[in-house]
Amino acid sequence: METKGRTPAVSLAASVREVFGFFFFLGRRTGKTRVFVLLGGIPVVIAVLVRILAAGRADDLAAVFSEILMVFFVTFYIVILSLFYGTSIVAEELEGRTLPYLTSRPLSKAGIFLGKYAAYTSLMFLMVTASLALSYFIMNGHRLADAGLYLTFLKYAAVLGLGLLAYTAFFAFLGTFLKRAILLGLMFGFGWENVIQYFPGSTQKFSLVHYLKSLLPRQPAAGGKFSLLLFRLEPTGPVAAVVSLALIAVVFVALGCWVFRTKEYLFEE
Amino acid sequence: MATIREKGYYHWDGRLEARRFPWWPITRTGIQLAFKKKWFKFVFAAGFAPAVVTLVLIYISERLEDFKSMFGGKGQLITVNPKFFMDFLTNGGLVFIIVMVLVFAGAGLIADDLKHNSLQVYFARPLRKNDYLLGKMAVIFFFVLLLTLVPAIVLYIFKLIFAGSFRFVVDYPWLLLSVAGFSAVLTVFFAFYTLLLSALSKNSRYVMIIVFTVYLFSQILYGIINSIRGLHGPGTALVSIYENLLQVAAFLFGQKPPHAVHPGWSFLILAAVCVASAVVLNRKIRGVEVIR
């Protein structure tokens, strides 16, 4: 048999890098990603329509984006994406019975988990940023020379990126030990996260969306006509919000790595 | 002359004795599988909460004198009439729970069969495509009717019992038909909607997300469009599944539609989804898998 006998050692960083490369590539190839990209096209279409129909009302355009289209991104798009891709990290390997292809390689299990997490988060971030950039710049096409516009865009992108990191970490963690994490995820993402904002005091801090809303660059005037997104928000300071989201992401990724490393997975017959 | 005789199997040339309800085993299995899911029972039970609340309201409406102090004179706001029943059947919470039930019990109905390539196992039996689809749809019929029609009829009966007369029947002779009609629309629409999405992928986890996403997204889209000056208008409600159901319900219960657009359009949109679903199902459901 003419094969070369060399077996390179794979470090944790290298594991993450290689798993990232493989799944970033694989993620782009699936039809499901195309559907989610299409979903991201909806705000772009709306932006185009708004530009055509509301030409000349500059103030309205800015408000429409920050308080209406952002509803789509913050409370829907990133949650759906994170829920699907986050739970996919483990569930797709179990459902497709492909896990042995990964766990029989010289890769640490933490490396596999982290690599897939990084790959899918990056993929989602690309989808979200593309949709955000197109809709944002179409809506603000009349003031492209304004430097502040780009700074605000970066802030929006950063908020959504942080949201993706935190939500994906949480859903990925659920996926490591629950067979039907998606159901609990739906209840969390669209039940708990919405209901809790009606609770008084600090209760709303037990949701991820609270910190994301606190970080949005444009805060509406109380009782303003566009209060759809920031309804009843009692914002947390920006530093505390960023730290909270980062901490949530780190804690759940670490927990996910730990469960994935210690739990043995059996395929359903 | 030597011959090679077929040993492995024989063509069956007997007469096909069709069962009366060949789709029933499929339905029974679908229902049983749903109840085997750990969280399903809780979600399904939660679906009866609106009915319980409505029953309490019916009771209060018949005992207004006893509750006067509690309502501070606003008790007369609880009037049991067709609108009351319509509000129960179109309650946002109830429809949300129905969608969750579809996510649990409906997403995998066809997707799992496609994944395990088991359509040919079904069609190796005396079963037609329509029997298969009816069997799958009946699973959704079962759950949706159990959350809509059945509690509505029970509430109707309780209204008569609490009232102690048949005056209500005389006042609203068409109410039961409206209840049955809207429950049927809701059930048939959700059956086609769920099976359509379930037939589009082999991955039931993905279908779960899509069943939920399409419903919720249509509502969010409506919310967004309706909030934008220049885009909003009564016709925008037609993009939302829920708003279309409200329009249809208003028509069937003889109420004023919530949006100033003819309910016929909503009927048409819901019917279009059903037709699209039937076309897709007809193409996707076949005994032999076609690999492209």
Added chain:
Amino acid sequence: MSAVIEAKSLSKWYGNVLGLNDVSLEIESGITGLLGPNGAGKSTFMKLITGQMKPNIGSVAINGERVWNHFRLFARLGFCPEPDAFYEDISGWEFLTGLLRLQGFGRAEAAERAAMALTIVELTGDKDRKIRGYSRGMRQRVKFAQAIAHDPEVIILDEPFSGLDPLGKRRLIRLIKDYEGAGKTILVSSHVLPEIEAVTSRIVMIHQGKILAQGDIHMVRDLIESHPHMISVRSPQARALAAALVDDASVLKMTFGADGRSLVVETPNRDGVFGRLQSVIVAKGLEVEEITSPDDNLQAVFDYLVGK
């Protein structure tokens, strides 16, 4: 020769179901066949020695190193899992190069090794097709290719012949046998005796989570010889056939079916009686509908071994 794979008092259970029961086993280099009926514990054993599962009791080691969560060891291991499962949306080439990158090879070397593995399994012409469109035989071969592409010292093949047509099986058997002289340790599982027999003469027999027998395949054959074989013949002239066989010394017993059209012959010399049957049928011009050996299967051998 020292053992490459070593299992000590290995037990594994799934809830109340015992998958593997106190298995101690040493497997040396060369090809070893793991033989057992469905549900015997073959896949459980394979998953334990490839680190997919953790033993409840006992230990398993490869070259003296424990397996569970010892990922560096997997650089020297090639595993061909039993399920017909793949990343369906990518091509065979992308599948192999991707997994080789995960193995730690650079882009160029991964491509070189993937090309070599595809040549070995004769899939070069189909390398750019999506796996979703591969036939069952091609899928089995690409699965085998991913197990050998990184040139591992230990190759574990879980039911590699399942679903293959005879031609595909022969091709895969040849591929596996090519490794015999390469100093590799190969463990192949199957529930079909002739498949294992075609690959190796060294077998491990497993049943109900326990090792029944281990050693040369002829030992199993001898075991079969120690029990009379049953040969069942369906013929409208079953009694005429019996009359012609009755003077054969190797026939121990003959019984007739209730319909008078079937005859079961018991003999310790199956091949001899088969030969005799053929000549009697031809000489007397008897009409025969079917000849079968109801106990000529692995299950019957196991039944003998477990004393049923």
